[in-house]
Amino acid sequence: MGSKARLYQGQTYRQLQAHNKTLRQEITSIQRQQLKNDGYKNIGWHQVISLHEKLLELSVGDLTLESLFIDADRIGNKYQTREEINGLHEQLAQINNEIAAEMDRYFPDNDEKIEVIHFR
Missing domain, CATH: 1.20.5 (Single alpha-helices involved in coiled-coils or other helix-helix interfaces)
Structure with a gap:
């Protein structure tokens, strides 16, 4: 019996990383630098999830x-x-x-x- 893939909001680790990459490209370079300074990384399950939540928070503010x-x-x-x-x-x-x-x-x-x- 194989291990069950972990999901976060219906996305696997790799899908979440790819989505983070897309979201990261949509924010400003200043925001990207701030994320880097705050220690957000797109590697490691918990870090990918926290980065994803922060990116969603940043992108929601830009929605019309x-x-x-x-x-x-x-x-x-x-x-x-x-x-x-x-x-x-x-x-x-x-x-x-x-x-x-x-x-x-x-x-x-x-x-x-x-x-x-x-x-x-």
Whole structure:
């Protein structure tokens, strides 16, 4: 009976090292230098895990709301069929059109009602 591979958040040691390398490249050189000064290393199971947690902490601060929505959409699409995705997009388009119609009703585009005053 072989030994069971240790996992951290579903990743093996090598996968976690590779992910750390990718995350490390996305932070600034100043942050990389600070990690080095603080003793974070990408070698040894416990050090790899602590580096991973620190890199996630640093990268979370750099995320924008837009990138979070894009990531959430990408993750959600992995668990939906093409028909479900298309149905959702159709519902979204319909709701968007209803909102646009209401906006046009409350804020009509009437060029003749606009009064232009020239100051000279």
